[in-house]
Amino acid sequence: MFSLGQRIRELRLKQGLTQIDLAKELCTPSMISQIESDKARPSYKMLFAIAERLDVPLEKLLVDVDLNMEYVSTYKMARAMVRSKRFASAIPLLRDLLETPRAQISTMDILFELGVCLVQTNELAEAEQTLTQVQELAIMRQDHQLLAAVWKELGEIEFRHRRYQLAVHHWQKALANAEQMDEQDVYLKAELLYRMGQTYNQTGQAVEALELYDRAARMYESMESLHEMAQVYLGLGISYQQMNDHEKAAEYSERAASIFEGLENVLMTIKTEIHNASLYAQTGRVVEAEEMLMRAIHKLSGMGDKEIEGIAYAELAQVFLCKGDMDQAEAACQQARMLLPELHLDQAKINRTLGEVALCRGQTEEAIRRLQMAVDGYRRLDAARECEETMYRLAQIYRSQGEYERQAEVLEKMRDVVKEALGRRGIEL
Secondary structure (H helix, E strand, C coil), rough: CCHHHHHHHHHHHHCCCCCHHCCCCCCHHHHHHHHHCCCCCCHHHHHHHHHCCCCCCCCHHHCCCCCHHHHHHHHHHHHHHHHHCCHHHHHHHHHHHHCCCCCCCCHHHHHHHHHHHHCCCHHHHHHHHHHHHHHHHHHHCCHHHHHHHHHHCCCHHHCCCCCHHHHHHHHHHHHHHCCCCCCCCCCHHHHHHHHHHHHHHHHHCHHHHHHHHHHHHHHHHHHHHHHHHHHHHHHHHHHHHHHCCHHHHHHHHHHHHHHHHHHHHHHHHHHHHHHHHHHHCCCCCCCHHHHHHHHHHHHHCCCHHHHHHHHHHHHHHHHHHHHHHHHHHHHHHHHHHCCCCCHHHHHHHHHHHHHHHHHHCHHHHHHHHHHHHHHHHHHHCCHHEEEEEHHHHHHHHHHHCCHHHHHHHHHHHHHHHHEEEHHHHHCCC
C-alpha cells in the first residue's frame, strides 16, 4: 500500500525490470522516473499500458492510492519546503508524518527527507542515525538511486565534522552507486565530483582537486549548466593558484567571472520571455506561449535560479489549463511549488490553477479549498487585485452550487478587501 508512483516502482522491481525496460515504446525513462517519484501523473492510457507491462490488473495499481489526502498533502508540502531550502520548517511536518505512519507514503522516503533537513540544520548526530536507517533499507532493496543520495548526505555530515578523508570516501561510494542507476543522473555525478574537488582543495591537494574539477567541468559543459560550470571554473582557478600556475588560475577565474556576469543578462532576457509568454496565453496564442515557456525552462535548468524557473512552471501550468490538459497542468504546478519559496505570489497563483483543475475534474470541494488558499496567499502578500478576482471566482462557484448565502459572504468579504486596499492608498469609499 503505497502512493501510485511507489506502487509502480515496487511492481517494476519485483518483475526485475529497469526504468528503461518499462518505458520502452511507452514514454521516456525520465517520465517513468518522474511518475515513480510522484512528480508526474500518467494519463489513463499510459497507466493502462504500464499495468499491462507489469502484468497486473489496472485496479491493483489504483487500489487504496491516496486515500488519506491530508497525509499525502502534508508530505508534499514538506517536500516542497525541503526543495525551497526551508529545512527547519519541514522538520516538524516530517516528524508528525513518522509518528502517524500511513500506507500512502513510504516511511523510508520520509526518513530520507528528514535526514536531509537535519544535515542542513546541523543536527548531525540525529541526521547520521536517521540516514543510516534509510541506508539499511536501501541496501536490502538494492536501490542504487537512494543509496547514492544517502551516501552523498553522509559525506556532507563528515565534511561538516571536518573529517575530510571520510567525506571523500562516502562521496566515492555515492558515485559508485550513481554509476549503477538505471538512468544516469549526470547532475548528481557532477556535483559529487565538484564536492570532492572542493575538499581536496581545502586540504591542499591541488593536483587531485584539479582532476576532479576537470571531470565535473566536462559534465556541466555537456549539459550547458552555466551556474555550476562557473563554480567549477572558480575551483579550477583556486587549484591552479595553489600550484603556482598563475596564468591558468587567471584564465579560469576570468571564465567564471564572465559566466556570472553573463548569467545576469541572460536572466533578464528569460524574464522578458516568460512575461511575453503570459501575454500570448491571455490572447489565445497558447501554442506559442507553451513553446516559449518550455524554451525558458530548458535554459533555466542549468542556471541555478530556482525562483524564476518556478515562475515559468507556474505560467506553463496555466497554459496547460487553457489547453484542457489537466494532468500536465497539475504536474507543472507541483514542479513550481517545489521550486518557489513558501511565501511567494506565484504560490497563490498555483493554488488558483489547482482550484480550476479540480473544478474541471468535478471536484468542487477541492476547488473551493484551493481557491480559499489562493485568497489567503494573496491577502498575506497584499495583492488586492488578484485577491478580488479569486474571491469573485469563489462566489461564482457558490452561485452555481445554489449556495447563495456563502456567495453573499464571499462578496461581502471581497468588498472589505477592496476597501482595505483603497484605504491604504488614501481613498475612502
